[in-house]
Amino acid sequence: MSLTLHNTKTRTKEPFEPGDPSRVTMYVCGPTVYSRPHIGNARPALVFDVLFRLLRSLYGAEHVVYARNITDIDDKINAAAKESGRPIGDITDEFADIYRADLNALGVLPPTIEPHATAHIDEIIAMIEALISSGHAYEAEGHALFSVSAFADYGKFSNRIRDDMIAGARVDVAPYKKDPADFVLWKPSSDDLPGWDSPWGRGRPGWHIECSAMIEKHLGETIDIHGGGHDLIFPHHENEIAQSRCSHDGAELARVWMHNGFLTMDKDKMSKSTGNIVTVHELSQDHAGETIRFAMLSAHYRQPLDWSDDLLAQAKSTLDRIYGTLDKLCRVDAADDAKPSEAFLAALCDDMNTPKAMAELSALCKAANTTTSDEERALVKGQLLTAGAVLGLLQGDPSSWLKGGTSDDDAEIDALVEARTAARANKDFAESDRIRDELAARNITLEDGPDGTKWRRDC
RNA sequence: GGCCGAGUGGCAGAGUGGUGAUGCAGCGGACUGCAAAUCCGUGUACGUCGGUUCGAUUCCGGCCUCGGCCUCCA
Numbered sequence: 001m002s003l004t005l006h007n008t009k010t011r012t013k014e015p016f017e018p019g020d021p022s023r024v025t026m027y028v029c030g031p032t033v034y035s036r037p038h039i040g041n042a043r044p045a046l047v048f049d050v051l052f053r054l055l056r057s058l059y060g061a062e063h064v065v066y067a068r069n070i071t072d073i074d075d076k077i078n079a080a081a082k083e084s085g086r087p088i089g090d091i092t093d094e095f096a097d098i099y100r101a102d103l104n105a106l107g108v109l110p111p112t113i114e115p116h117a118t119a120h121i122d123e124i125i126a127m128i129e130a131l132i133s134s135g136h137a138y139e140a141e142g143h144a145l146f147s148v149s150a151f152a153d154y155g156k157f158s159n160r161i162r163d164d165m166i167a168g169a170r171v172d173v174a175p176y177k178k179d180p181a182d183f184v185l186w187k188p189s190s191d192d193l194p195g196w197d198s199p200w201g202r203g204r205p206g207w208h209i210e211c212s213a214m215i216e217k218h219l220g221e222t223i224d225i226h227g228g229g230h231d232l233i234f235p236h237h238e239n240e241i242a243q244s245r246c247s248h249d250g251a252e253l254a255r256v257w258m259h260n261g262f263l264t265m266d267k268d269k270m271s272k273s274t275g276n277i278v279t280v281h282e283l284s285q286d287h288a289g290e291t292i293r294f295a296m297l298s299a300h301y302r303q304p305l306d307w308s309d310d311l312l313a314q315a316k317s318t319l320d321r322i323y324g325t326l327d328k329l330c331r332v333d334a335a336d337d338a339k340p341s342e343a344f345l346a347a348l349c350d351d352m353n354t355p356k357a358m359a360e361l362s363a364l365c366k367a368a369n370t371t372t373s374d375e376e377r378a379l380v381k382g383q384l385l386t387a388g389a390v391l392g393l394l395q396g397d398p399s400s401w402l403k404g405g406t407s408d409d410d411a412e413i414d415a416l417v418e419a420r421t422a423a424r425a426n427k428d429f430a431e432s433d434r435i436r437d438e439l440a441a442r443n444i445t446l447e448d449g450p451d452g453t454k455w456r457r458d459c
Numbered sequence: 460g461g462c463c464g465a466g467u468g469g470c471a472g473a474g475u476g477g478u479g480a481u482g483c484a485g486c487g488g489a490c491u492g493c494a495a496a497u498c499c500g501u502g503u504a505c506g507u508c509g510g511u512u513c514g515a516u517u518c519c520g521g522c523c524u525c526g527g528c529c530u531c532c533a
Binding site for chain 1: 461462463464465470471472473474480481482483484491492493494495496497498525526527528529530531532533
């Protein structure tokens, strides 16, 4: 199955061809750790988790190297530290842990490498020094600045014309800049801010340089896939490209650039600065991580997605149906050589068309529920489970899913169900219906089937 | 102003130059003691105005509306 991916660089879908199929490299811009991640922050992590799983299944788990960074030096972190009076390291550690825990709850696999910016100061300084000595950057008043005029392709990636940007007057026109579009590689730190000694004095790295330095160190000069949110195309990725290519004799930084679309709430961009957010933590209080994951993947990753309670409710209903099907197959062993169906893989390999892939899941459910062949049931069960694994879904115990996990009153419910079964055996339908009504009042729904009565918790 | 992207049936959301994905919800039926689940059936959907075409939701152009980036931002 050949993989096709949309490349931001060319704005088209292209066949994916890694430089080395035995070492497929992917880098995704991770979080700046100073607050809890909101569900919008989780989209790239989730989307590229699916790509990570897909690449592992296509090239072999040992042949994919996925790096997602942690930015632990940043002015917002400094501000949070000052406000709370806590040491910066405390804050970055706490929120990095929360980030990992929140993503874990959504079924996101840990990346192969999780580089921290502060652990790569030497590499950052070395890259800046090289850029200065090659004439692509310069020092000014304790800063190191990248000279955009030294990179002829600057602006090509994000399709931006320099004069328009400067005319916008929103770039920081600092007096020490040779050109208003030049951006900071290194900036001085006052004594109360974290800083490292450098050839340009005590200071800290600019925003973009950490990614260039960490990619070079862990993945190489040219990587296969670079991902992130749509808003990072400019300036972040444009600047990364400038730094890295000028450090590497013009070698391209990434063969494929992928950018996920944004989440909205009530049609407005979800953004920390506007407060229009819901955190992963909050969502996880009321919804299973798998429901949240399913909801996120129900739209194509490049499309905008309006996040709402209704979206989550629909995701839950659909998952209930699939798990209900799997529950009916509980006595069937999945086929030994199980693998996802061709149609499912074809959908995912078409630029990660998760909605279409999920439609295939429904087709499999229908097949399972209509066939009379045990052989086909085994086949379909295997296809459902292996397809689910690529999406990071459906790996839970179906019965447990339907019951909403384990609860203190499970035994009591089981007892009532047994009592009802006894009543039904005696044709005492008044009593059996009374028990069912009693359970219904507690959001318990019963299903009488060939394997006896099953129950599930609706919420 | 420049640059992106989007407008699909009650909702979500794929896709395609010509037989109306898929899920949720609704309706009818089968099944069931009755339900539930499941299955079967059921919807004259593609912002708008033109153009190309035998034929356009799908291609081209104009327009309208909405969102994003151009400053930190997933």
